[in-house]
Amino acid sequence: TKTGFIELTKKKELGKSPLGIAYINHNDSMKLKEIITHINKDLYQVKDYYWENILFENNINLHPLYSNECFEINTFEDLRNLDSNSPNLKSEIIDIIKKSLNINITQIKNIFVSKKGMTNRSFLFETDKGKYIMRIPGEGTDQLIDRYEEGLVYQVIHNYHIADEVIYFNKDNGYKLTEFITNSRVCDSLNDSDLIKCMRFLKNFHSLELKVDHYFDIFDKIEFYEKLRKNNDSLYRDYKQTKEKVYELKTIVDKLPKHIVLTHIDAVPDNFLIYKDNNGEKIKLIDWEYASMQDSDVDIAMFCIYSMYNKEQCDHLIDIYYENQCSIITRLKIYCYIAVCGFLWSNWCEYKYLLGVEFGEYALAQYRYAKDFYKYVKEYMEVNGICL
CATH class of the missing domain: 3.90.1200.10 (Aminoglycoside phosphotransferase (APH), C-terminal lobe)
Known part of the structure; x- marks a missing residue:
């Protein structure tokens, strides 16, 4: 609820029934585990059964769980703000961005997928210096594209300013970092x-x-x-x-x-x-x-x-x-x-x-x-x- 508590309602009462993701503390989860293990022996009984039924039928009195005890993580930034030392923040792509733009991880923000193309996947992100696009090659791309040849093309056209400005290019895996062209269509x-x-x-x-x-x-x-x-x-x-x-x-x-x-x-x-x-x-x-x-x-x-x-x-x-x-x-x-x-x-x-x-x-x-x-x-x- 908005107060941060889990509240158990009557079985057929609408409005506050537990649905979807739920957060349960250790002691209550042990009670649930014990009951689930017991009823799971009878497969017919649990054919159309949900774990929430256990709460209703066994009158389990859940202990209060405050919202500051659990966190929802949807984005890179959510994880970084929660745990800046998380190993999941460490990746080759993030390292490329940091080194290429000479920034630290806290300056990378507003990440979202900007294009799921036919050959590649790309994501857009912002820093204090501007907006950028990181290209990640898609499935089977290594069989279809010669990245060394692509790199040579960018060298040839560089001085003509007819393409997006390449900041980083890896001829081995196809990773490419470019400036985002604002107000474009x-x-x-x-x-x-x-x-x-x-x-x-x-x-x-x-x-x-x-x-x-x-x-x-x-x-x-x-x-x-x-x-x-x-x-x-x-x-x-x-x-x-x-x-x-x-x-x-x-x-x-x-x-x-x-x-x-x-x-x-x-x-x-x-x-x-x-x-x-x-x-x-x-x-x-x-x-x-x-x-x-x-x-x-x-x-x-x-x-x-x-x-x-x-x-x-x-x-x-x-x-x-x-x-x-x-x-x-x-x-x-x-x-x-x-x-x-x-x-x-x-x-x-x-x-x-x-x-x-x-x-x-x-x-x-x-x-x-x-x-x-x-x-x-x-x-x-x-x-x-x-x-x-």
């Missing part, structure tokens, strides 16, 4: 104003023609993700036929001109942060863990399939990026990429599914892109008289 994939701003930003990034030593081969990744399933069959009955069609598109893509530069690969709406500072509105592109050398048009395809656009919306985004000057051949190539990348992420989702991580509608949509845009490619080639 993600790109609205259904808002033309946002799309124009973000596609202009993306195009400017591509025009920098930055280089790294590693390449994101989509078809190699398809084979790799498929092998991660080991002997588990695909969830899709027509997987083999769909894969054959996707590889048919490879023969088309291989013949088309490409703009090979550092490409984000995961340039999706959620990774474009739009914010304002003293110099006006700005954009940052975050989460560069897949970034590699690739055809820059792959980024357009990735934005489309993550947004789960239909064909008309895909065409609209292509027109925005290319300012209504996209060539027939380039549009054909992006259609191919949408199908191929959909199949890629479908395999990625199947591997994550085996780890107990499900993506529901998103996973099914990726597989549909492989099937639907294969048809669109064939129709588009026929309509425009394209023969390769």
Whole structure:
């Protein structure tokens, strides 16, 4: 109760019946244990029985328990305030934060999960110096991401200030500490104003023609993700036929001109942060863990399939990026990429599914892109008289 006492009421009286978590002192708990041990011998008797029934039926007179004798711990800060020497406060992640920001544990506050992404988990926290985000890789990430290559990408883009500012990065386990961009929001994939701003930003990034030593081969990744399933069959009955069609598109893509530069690969709406500072509105592109050398048009395809656009919306985004000057051949190539990348992420989702991580509608949509845009490619080639 509000007075700090446990009060026992009549069996059918409402309002103060003991429910859920309860706190009982040692002597009373020994009485309960003795009775429970005795009645537990008769399984039929305790079939629909709750421990609270023992209080009612045996008229146990619980001794008062004051609220200052027990504490509720829900957060890191609750535990720290209760027991600053608790071994549960000691962790590699906390040590990284303390050393990187040159602070002590008492300065870490307001911790909460800020993002449970498809690849990672992140939490936001505050200190006297500002707000920060700590990224923790998710299940199976060590099989999917080369953190050494990710670190090289951050080195290449560092001086261009187009990404979140990295304070700490560990190429072995993928832990990353960055500054939190305040007053920011993600790109609205259904808002033309946002799309124009973000596609202009993306195009400017591509025009920098930055280089790294590693390449994101989509078809190699398809084979790799498929092998991660080991002997588990695909969830899709027509997987083999769909894969054959996707590889048919490879023969088309291989013949088309490409703009090979550092490409984000995961340039999706959620990774474009739009914010304002003293110099006006700005954009940052975050989460560069897949970034590699690739055809820059792959980024357009990735934005489309993550947004789960239909064909008309895909065409609209292509027109925005290319300012209504996209060539027939380039549009054909992006259609191919949408199908191929959909199949890629479908395999990625199947591997994550085996780890107990499900993506529901998103996973099914990726597989549909492989099937639907294969048809669109064939129709588009026929309509425009394209023969390769």
